[in-house]
Amino acid sequence: MENSLKTTWIQSEEKLGQYRIALLNWFDEQRRDLPWRQDPSLYKTVVSEFMLQQTRVSTVIPYFTNWLNKFPDFYSLSQADEKDVLKAWEGLGYYSRARNLHQLSKTAANWKHPPVSVKEWQTLPGVGPYIAAAVTSISLDQPEAVCDGNVVRVLSRLFAISEIFKDGATAQKKLRPLAQKLINSGRPGDYNQAVMELGATVCHRSSPLCSTCPILSYCESGRQGDWADRPQIARKAKKTASIRRYWVESQNSLLVHASKKNRLQGIHELPDKLPYSGNLTDLNSQVLAIRKRTIGRVEYTEEIHQPPQIPLLLDPLPQGYTWMKWSELKNFTLSGPHRKWIEELRD
Template sequence: MSVPSTHFPSQSLGEILLGWFRRMARRLPWRETKDPYAIWVSEIMLQQTRVEAVIPYFERFLQRFPTPAALATAPEEEVLTVWSGLGYYSRARNLQRAARMVVERGGFPQTYEEILALPGVGEYTAAAVASIAFGLPYAVLDGNVMRVMSRITCDFGDIGSLATRNRLRDAAQRCLPPGEAGSTNQALMELGATLCLPRNPRCLLCPVAAQCRARAEGVQDELPTKLRRTDTVAVETTLLQIERDRQILLRQRPSGGRMAGFWEIPEAAELPQAEPIEEVHRFRHSIMNRAYRCTVLHAVNPEPMDPAPAGYSWVDRSRLPDLPLSTMTRKALRLK
C-alpha cells in the first residue's frame, strides 16, 4: 500500500519545531559541543542504541580518546574494550579506521560528500554531522524522523521502500530554515524520541499538532507503514561457565570473521565432554533477526584442561573488565 502525500510541510513548521526544541531539548553531552569529532562519535554510537545507554559510553570514549589522533593510534583491543557492551562492534573498528583517515588528511572533512566517504558513515550520519557540526543544509532521516514526517504528511507508503524514504527526506528538507539545519534536524529527532512515539503519540503536547495531517484525520496510530520482511528466528543455546580458582575458560574469536578478537564463554556444543553441574541463570538476547534464549550452566571438564584446549584460554576474572567481551558473554557472566 502506498499513498503518496500531497501535504507538504514548510520552513514555518521548522521554525515552530526550532522554538520548541530550544525550550524543551534534553541536555545531552554531544549537544554541548561543536567539535565534529565528538558529534561524529555520538552519531555512530546512537546508531541502533538508545540515548540513555549511549551517554556513559560516549563520555568514557571521549575521555579515553579525546581526538581523532588519540583514537587512530590506540591499540584496537583497547578501542573494543571501551566499546564493549554497546554491540555492533564493526562500528568501533570503522571509527578507528576513519580516525586514521582523518589524521592522514590533516583534519576532519567539512563537506557532506567527504564525510560520507569515511568508513562506517552512511547518508544519515553524514547529514547529521554535516548539519550539526558545520551547519550544512542536509536533512537527516532516521527512524524517528521517518515516523514524524510520515505522520505530518500522512504518508502511508512503506518506510522500507526507497521511494517513500526519498519523499520523507524531501519533506524533512523543506522544513529546514536557512542556517538552522543542525538544530532543526535535532528538533525533528527529539520530537520523535519524546512525543511522536511509535505507540500512543502525545499529540496534545505536540508543537506541530495543528500542522499534522495524520492527527487531523485521526490516523496517527496507523503510521508509519512498515511491511514485514523477515521473521524472527528463535534459537536456543547453552553456554558453559567453566572455572578453576579465579580463572574462567574463554575463547577469542578468530581474526577476519564477525566480531574478530572478542572473547566469549564456550557453547555446550563446542565442549561435548564437559559435565554440567547446575544451572546458573537464563536470559534472552537478540542479534539481528535472531532471538536467543540462553541457558548458562556451571560445568566441569572430566580431564584437567591444562593447558587450555586449542583456541581457548584460562583468563583471570580480574582481567575481564579490560577485555572486549561479546554482549552475550557479558550477560552470561552478569557483568555490567
C-alpha cells in the same frame, strides 16, 4: 510522493518558512542538554552519531562521557590500542561501530580540514547516509537532511502517509527526498536535530503528545487523531536458534574465546566449541544453565555445558582461546550478556 499528499502547505514557500521557524523556535526552547551539545565539536558529533545508531540517547550518555574522558579527540583515539577501544564500548553492542570509529580516527587525525561533502564522508568506515548527513549538517553547516527512524515517524504523520513500508530502512530511503525538501538551509544542523528531537520527545510511537506539538497545525495525522496507524512498517518474523556453550574452569581461570573472524572479534564469550581433539559427546557434560538473548530478530537459546572433569585440551590453545584468570575478569572485554552470565554462574 508529494503529489499524493493531502496537505499542500509544503508547496508554499511562505508556509514552509513558517513551519521551519515554528520547529526551530521550539527546539531553541526545548532542546535537551545532551553531553555532545556542550562545547560541541566535530569529534563529539562523530562519536555521538556512531554511538546513537540503533541505540537510545539514555543508553549512550554514560558511554559518551566515559569515552570523551578516555579519548578526548581524534588523535588520542587514533593512538589507542583496539583492545582499549573495545573495552570502552563493552556492553553497547554493534561492536563493529567501535572498530570503524577507531579506523576513522586514524584518517581524521591527519585532516587539515575535514571533508565537507556527504559523498566523501560516506567513503569512511561505518559512515552511511545517515551519519554523513548528520555530521555534515550539524558540524559543517551543510544542508543535508537526515532521515532516521524519528524522521520517518514525524513525516509519516505530518503528511498522513499510509504506504506500508517493507522495513525501516526502506522507509528511510523513500522519505529522505521529502525530508530534504523541508530542511532549513540556514540552520540545517539544528533543523535536523529538531525533527529528531521532536520524534524522541513529543511524537512518540504510541501516545504522542500532540497537544504540545509545535507543528500540530501542519500535521495531517495530529489534526485527524489517527497517528496510531503511522508509520506503517511491515514486521519481520522472528526466528530462534540454539547454541551450546562450554564452561571450563581450571586453576582459578575460565576458558573464554574471542573470534578473529566474525563481527564479535575482540569480544570474549564462553566458547561454543572446545579446543579438544576427542569426541565431544564423550564428555557427557552437564547443563549448567540455560540463558536466552535476542540479537536482531533472532532469539538465541544458549545452553551452557560443564564437563564433569576438565577435558584434555589442545596445547597450545588454538587462536582466539584464552584462560581468563578470575582476578582479571574486570579487565577482559566480554559481550554484555556473557559478562552477566559468567558473574551469575561463577560460584
